[in-house]
Amino acid sequence: MPASTPQEIAREAVKRLAARKLPPTPENFQATYHEVAGTKPLRPFPLENLRHIGAMLPDRTPAQIRFKAQFGKAVTQHSWEDLEKALVNHLKNHSTPETPAPVPTAVPVVEEHSLPADLREQVARIVNFSLPAVGNDDTKVVELAEELVAYLKLDSLHLPTLRKMMADFAFRLSFVAEEQQHIRETLLGLLHTVFENIGAITPENPWLQGQMEALMQATQPPLSTRRLEDVERRLKGLIVKQIEAKEQTLAAQQVMKETLSTFLQRLSQTADSSEHYQQQFEACAQRLEHARSLAEMAPVVQEAIQSARSLALDSRRTGEELSSLRQRAEEAEQEAQRLRDELDRMSEMARHDLLTGTLNRKGMAEVAAREMSRADRGASQPCLALLDIDDFKRLNDRLGHLKGDNALQHLARVAKTSLRPQDAVARFGGEEFVIILPDTSITEAVEVITRLQRELSKQLFLEGDEHILITFSAGVVQRRDGESIESMLNRADQAMYAAKRQGKNRVVAA
Known part of the structure; x- marks a missing residue:
């Protein structure tokens, strides 16, 4: 297969130089590069020498000034043709009758049409916009970009030079x-390592595990601003819930401490009171033994009755106080448990897409792993469908990103209601969705996805007073023995693009 990109052409040129045992000089590399590319090398252009000659030209008369300007423009554009034309016209117009100017051999000069101004402007913008995407660390590429942009701003261009x-x-x-792609992949690898290590050193904290899983999902290619914003909102919600749970847990612990402290204090007081009342009762008993008349016994009995009442009152008060403390402790514990349950629920949401409520990539991977394991144990192989909404960018541009999100939610709702209970829907990224169909033949899977297309055509997306038809193109594949989820997604992606090429709103099986 012939080389097509500059990088591939350069690599093939280096291979040929090595095979021919030629030194990799600039001249050899340039000749071999044009040989591989099938292009003709440009004639050498002594730019600095010609600039020096142009600076030395006289400019005392209008004709000399005009010729010097034409000469300088031809040199700036690296154009042998314009240089030759300027010299011939200058000699023709200023030759004398006594010394006629030599008539040059007729050389046809083919003037190439310059690029339209708007096209040159767009090319210059592309060059400028490409630099931030790849970084400005390489001074050579920045220099080449600046020269190219400056050249594109000239009134006329020499197309071979361009x-x-x-x-x-x-x-x-x-x-x-x-190089930038390699740097990005390396940074993402480092981030994944950091996230995995944080999760590994705190296995007892399920909330933190949920955060790490969300971050791992967010840094999976392809990256997008919307995905990062979704995960940022999710993490902020988790952090707020964690703070609330921590505060409630500390409050519950404080109540439990107070309850235990009060309980021990009341036990001590009860013991002291019991000993005090026991001493009183003992004294009353001794006085009753020595009493010789009812008159002597009456005040002793009255004192004993009063002590018994005081003992009963103290016991009831202590019991009520302990009961109140126990109720507070139970309420605090229930609130702490409620917050823990809420955090567990939010951590579980790390497996779901916040916008559509469908599974996210992590949730999809778990379902896929489970179905593949079932298939490896003897069940039938599952099918997988990759859906991509047709012309979603146009819909976004016309209605805005918020309405585009509503369209994604509409598709997710229709999919959940029209698919079979055992089918799993996941948002794969952007406007792409993955559907996993367990224990399904490829023919049945195509029928299921086609039925979803029909349901979308019936349940139009309502935007204001406008009903909008949302369609999608889909690729459907059935798992091969031992095939990975990545391989299935790749085959489904190819089938989906085949559906796009066939006119969109189609289902193609691979």
């Missing part, structure tokens, strides 16, 4: 883009 400048810029840019 082609060479763009080829040089694209060649350098390909290496920078490859």
Whole structure:
């Protein structure tokens, strides 16, 4: 397969130089590069020498000023044709009769049409916008970009020169883009390692585990601002709930401490009171033994009765206080448990997409792993469908991103109601959805997804007074023995793009 990109052309050129045992000089590399690309090398252009000559030209008369300007413009554009034309016209117009100017051999000069101004502006914008995407660390690519943009702003362009400048810029840019891709992959790998280690050192904290899982999901390619914003909102909600749970747990612990302290204090007081009342009763008993008349016995009995009442009152008061403390402790414990349950529920949401309520990538991976394990144990192989909403960008541009989100939610609602109970729906990213169909043949899977298309055509998306038809293209595959989820997704993606090429709103099985 012939090389197509500047990077591939350069690699093939290096291979040919090595095979021919030629030194990798600039001249050899340039010749081999054009040989691989099938293009003709440009004639050498002694830019600095010609600039020096142009600076030395006289400019005392209007004709000399005009010729010097034409000469300088031709040199700036690296154009041999314009340079030759300027010299011929200058000599023709200023030759004398005594010394006629030599008539040059007729050389056809083919003037190439310059690019339209709006197209040059768009190319310059593309060049400028490409630099932030790949970083500005490479001074050479920045220099080439600045030269190319400056050249595009000239009134007229020499197209062979423009082609060479763009080829040089694209060649350098390909290496920078490859390096930036490697840097991004390495950084994501480091982030995953950090997240995994944080989760590994705190296995007893399920809430933190949920946060780490959400971050792991957010840093899975392809990255998008919307996914990162969704995860940011989710993490902020988890953090708020964690703070509330921590405060309630501390409050419950404080109540339990107070209850236990009061209980021990009351026990001590009860013991002291019992000993005090026991002493009183003992004294009353001794006085009754020595009493010789009812008159002597009456005050002793009255004192004993009063002590018994006081003992009963103290016991009832202590019991009521302990009962109140126990109720407070139970209420605090119930509130702490409610918050723990709420956190567990929010941690579980790390497996679901907040916008649509469908599974996210992590939830989809868990379902896929479970169904593949069942299939490996003897069940029939599952099917997988990859859906992509047709013309979603156009819908977003026309209605706005908020309405685009509503359209995604509408599709998710229709999918949940029209699919079979055993089918699992997951948002794969952006406007793409994955449906896992357990124990399903490829023919049945195509019928299920086609039925979903029909339901979408019946249940139109309502935006204001406008009913909007949402369609999707889908690729459907059935798992092969031992096949991974990544391989299934790749085959489904190819089938989905085949459906797009066939006119959209179609289901293609692979």
